Amino acid sequence: MTIDLAIIGAGPAGMAAAIEARALGLSVLVADESAAPGGQVFRAAEAAARDPAIAPDIGPGLPLIEAFRASGATYRPATTLWHLDPAEGALSLAAAGQAETIIARRIILATGALERPVPIPGWTLPGVMGAGAAQILLKTAGVVPSRKTVLAGQGPLVWLLAVQLARAGAPPLVLETRRGGIAAALAKAGTGLWAGRRMLAKGLALIAEARRAGVRVVTGVRNLRAEGTDRIERVTWDGGITPCDTLLLHEGVIPATQVSRAIGLDHAWDAAQHCWRPVVDAVGATSLDRIAVAGDGAGIGGWEAATAAGRLAGLDAARRLGALGEDAFAARAAAPLAARAAALELRPFLDALYSPAPALLAPADATIACRCEEVTAGAVRAAARLGATGPNQLKAYLRCGMGPCQGRLCAPTVAALIAEVHHLPPEAVPPLRPRAPYKPISVGMLAATAESLQQGVE
Numbered sequence: 292m293t294i295d296l297a298i299i300g301a302g303p304a305g306m307a308a309a310i311e312a313r314a315l316g317l318s319v320l321v322a323d324e325s326a327a328p329g330g331q332v333f334r335a336a337e338a339a340a341r342d343p344a345i346a347p348d349i350g351p352g353l354p355l356i357e358a359f360r361a362s363g364a365t366y367r368p369a370t371t372l373w374h375l376d377p378a379e380g381a382l383s384l385a386a387a388g389q390a391e392t393i394i395a396r397r398i399i400l401a402t403g404a405l406e407r408p409v410p411i412p413g414w415t416l417p418g419v420m421g422a423g424a425a426q427i428l429l430k431t432a433g434v435v436p437s438r439k440t441v442l443a444g445q446g447p448l449v450w451l452l453a454v455q456l457a458r459a460g461a462p463p464l465v466l467e468t469r470r471g472g473i474a475a476a477l478a479k480a481g482t483g484l485w486a487g488r489r490m491l492a493k494g495l496a497l498i499a500e501a502r503r504a505g506v507r508v509v510t511g512v513r514n515l516r517a518e519g520t521d522r523i524e525r526v527t528w529d530g531g532i533t534p535c536d537t538l539l540l541h542e543g544v545i546p547a548t549q550v551s552r553a554i555g556l557d558h559a560w561d562a563a564q565h566c567w568r569p570v571v572d573a574v575g576a577t578s579l580d581r582i583a584v585a586g587d588g589a590g591i592g593g594w595e596a597a598t599a600a601g602r603l604a605g606l607d608a609a610r611r612l613g614a615l616g617e618d619a620f621a622a623r624a625a626a627p628l629a630a631r632a633a634a635l636e637l638r639p640f641l642d643a644l645y646s647p648a649p650a651l652l653a654p655a656d657a658t659i660a661c662r663c664e665e666v667t668a669g670a671v672r673a674a675a676r677l678g679a680t681g682p683n684q685l686k687a688y689l690r691c692g693m694g695p696c697q698g699r700l701c702a703p704t705v706a707a708l709i710a711e712v713h714h715l716p717p718e719a720v721p722p723l724r725p726r727a728p729y730k731p732i733s734v735g736m737l738a739a740t741a742e743s744l745q746q747g748v749e
Contacts, residue, residue: 297395302330304586304601305401311605413517422541480640487637560718599631663694
């Protein structure tokens with residue numbers, strides 16, 4: 292199967308790109324791991340549109356989802372990209388136990404973001420999970436934690452989830468770990484604070500709603516620890532302790548770069564957000580001719596910025612494939628360029644306010660750094676002292692990055708530990724280079740893919 296444009300991800304960026312490209316006559320296929328369009332921010336929006344706990348927050352995504360469904364794009368939900376050949380434009384997809392290879396003239400990666408790993412003592416205990424996972428359960432199944440719930444960390448999602456859980460009748464205790472000072476964040480904001488006043492007002496309204504709903508907040512939390520025997524029983528921190536049945540952790544999000552790193556795109560260190568991101572131009576084009584990246588996968592900006600970036604990437608695909616002239620492209624790109632700039636105005640303030648603590652990035656020796664292989668931070672430090680200079684070289688010493696998650700969870704922590712041992716800035720340690728398959732697949736799928744490719748050659 293050969294198409295004009297393949298899009299990986301059906302979040303705001305992927306849907307917006309598909310809508311623009313289809314409007315200009317391109318054949319478009321959108322593959323997404325979720326069962327319905329929306330991405331994380333609008334996950335299950337259609338099914339949960341009347342749920343009072345989350346309806347106010349997912350409502351803005353419904354028109355975008357409706358436009359995407361009406362666009363005529365071929366939509367493949369519950370489908371995983373496990374290999375990509377950027378030179379040939381060959382995408383290997385897996386769904387319902389079956390494998391398929393398609394060829395695309397242009398490819399947009401709209402893979403979004405993932406939660407920054409929060410490796411604290413005890414984070415592998417049953418009952419401890421990411422705040423994003425809890426939000427997925429709430430959106431897709433209406434499930435909320437029972438008994439004593441603690442939500443620990445920092446960032447806008449902490450307040451959003453606290454409010455959503457409170458609306459659902461399960462208000463958590465919030466342990467805020469923020470270290471960024473208001474004054475320093477204001478200095479970073481500049482004129483962006485006024486330009487981004489609408490988003491700022493939304494955030495302040497969430498905090499006010501959380502407090503009205505009875506959400507108790509402890510600020511200035513340091514040295515967070517999850518403790519228990521067979522599962523979490525309590526959470527402790529410097530000067531405090533509380534019983535706990537469910538601990539939700541969150542320290543912001545970072546771009547999901549597993550595919551972009553695996554195919555060799557150029558990446559740059561984002562000092563403000565403490566993460567690697569693909570190098571893209573104003574419309575999402577990358578160092579490889581056929582590949583674009585749109586949305587939070589190219590740098591965290593939120594769903595409105597992602598939507599605008601998706602529109603730009605879709606328009607650029609049409610231009611590159613001959614469906615849109617230069618003058619028409621410039622005219623149509625003006626609005627999403629302005630929309631993205633407006634959506635990013637508040638970003639410097641948020642990045643400064645919610646900067647992750649150094650102790651989180653490089654945890655104490657006894658803390659598990661790699662969950663898949665149960666490797667401690669101390670073992671990583673020891674390997675670095677023996678000569679490991681980066682996550683890729685570390686594989687000769689330990690199995691970090693070789694488990695089922697392929698480094699999605701451990702790679703940022705491992706790199707930070709190596710940088711600490713060698714007294715290097717974080718950008719001096721190259722990121723882990725994942726290999727296909729990007730997600731686990733069966734041998735049967737590999738065989739089916741090989742047969743499909745052979746038939747194509749014949």
